[in-house]
Amino acid sequence: MKKNFKYPLHENAFLSSDIKEGIKVLLSKQITMSKKTLEFEKYFTKKLGVKYALMVNSGSSANLLATFASGNPLRKNKFKLGDEAIIPVLCWPTSLWPLIQAGLKPIFVDIDVDTLNINLNDMKKKITKKTKLIMNINVLGLSTNLNELKKISKKKNLILIEDNCESLGSKLNNKHLGTFGDFGTFSFYYSHQITSGEGGMVTCNNEKDYEILHSLRAHGWSRSPKTYKKISKKYPKLDPRFIFTNMGFNLRPTDIQAAMGLNQLKQINHFTKQRTLNRNLIIKKLKNSKNWKNQYKFLKAESNFKPSWFSLVLIINNKYVHNKRKFINFLAKKGIETRPIISGNFMNQPATKLYKLNPSKEKFPNADKVEKTAFFIGLKTKKISNGELDYLVKNLLKISAL
Numbered sequence: 001m002k003k004n005f006k007y008p009l010h011e012n013a014f015l016s017s018d019i020k021e022g023i024k025v026l027l028s029k030q031i032t033m034s035k036k037t038l039e040f041e042k043y044f045t046k047k048l049g050v051k052y053a054l055m056v057n058s059g060s061s062a063n064l065l066a067t068f069a070s071g072n073p074l075r076k077n078k079f080k081l082g083d084e085a086i087i088p089v090l091c092w093p094t095s096l097w098p099l100i101q102a103g104l105k106p107i108f109v110d111i112d113v114d115t116l117n118i119n120l121n122d123m124k125k126k127i128t129k130k131t132k133l134i135m136n137i138n139v140l141g142l143s144t145n146l147n148e149l150k151k152i153s154k155k156k157n158l159i160l161i162e163d164n165c166e167s168l169g170s171k172l173n174n175k176h177l178g179t180f181g182d183f184g185t186f187s188f189y190y191s192h193q194i195t196s197g198e199g200g201m202v203t204c205n206n207e208k209d210y211e212i213l214h215s216l217r218a219h220g221w222s223r224s225p226k227t228y229k230k231i232s233k234k235y236p237k238l239d240p241r242f243i244f245t246n247m248g249f250n251l252r253p254t255d256i257q258a259a260m261g262l263n264q265l266k267q268i269n270h271f272t273k274q275r276t277l278n279r280n281l282i283i284k285k286l287k288n289s290k291n292w293k294n295q296y297k298f299l300k301a302e303s304n305f306k307p308s309w310f311s312l313v314l315i316i317n318n319k320y321v322h323n324k325r326k327f328i329n330f331l332a333k334k335g336i337e338t339r340p341i342i343s344g345n346f347m348n349q350p351a352t353k354l355y356k357l358n359p360s361k362e363k364f365p366n367a368d369k370v371e372k373t374a375f376f377i378g379l380k381t382k383k384i385s386n387g388e389l390d391y392l393v394k395n396l397l398k399i400s401a402l
Contacts, residue, residue, distance in 0.1 A: 007337065022260045060187075083103075086158075087134075091343065134158055138164045161182065162180055164185060167308060196261035211227055270381075286393050321372060334395050
């Protein structure tokens, strides 16, 4: 391979047809959220089998919106200030911070090293009378036992949010991840399963929840087609175009994002199939090499699970883990980009000390182990070439030689 060889975490995943759809919106001069956003939302509901979908400007905004909707005064089952929220310690910042911003106290739970997802046994021990919400995170195409998690949340009357930003397209028993809870959140960031550059979606199956989400997304406006006339009659002295019935944010997407995201979603089955094929090729090539010394373990999905991968997680054998930092630097010099698993054990991040999120200094050994031993590389939506495959495998195996 060439000296300037690059194997990035993600490629330019935009298709020419995506760009054409974006240009059509630009030429229409209707750039802000409008008909194309509604079209994308409608298609998303059909694709995932949910009743309602609301597009926002990022996956982080989707988490923010779902969290604040969960505690909204108009919701029957809602949390109040000071209630506790369960969240896995292996998390992304914008899965966590909305809980704190909404006045919840985060309770951190360790993970299962085999799936990287929340450890249900540890979670059960930490549910108290103050627990009101679970922020579950479906990690890199996999999940915990969502059927059991849903049963627990129903039994305890807990609000369940599924952060599915990294797992769009994954299915458990043929049911899409992100559709098991009260709310599901999705990201269309550049490196995820599909992309609109930036963008996100919130899903739910309750009409009242949808109306709350709709209002919160745009300033607290009551512009939902189902509520506009009713609210206008209720407040006849107010300009019906500017009636604010709730708190709100400005989390609106553009129709450009919607047009590109819609076109990408129509290709997701192809993307998932090709990424899975590339993943299998890399693993097979590694294991068949004469230099294979069990340097890595790989994530496995149960038979009732159909994952939508966008990365290959490599879990380093304990024998070689002391070389990890040196090896990551070696790969970078070889043009092979890597990333840790989400943010690692979030309790190791300086922000947790700033906000005193772990005053008891609780230990999370499984999350620490994953942070110490695991990293991931990207998977292309086009077939990996033989040259790329050979180069990648040759260098990945060198961890045992450092």
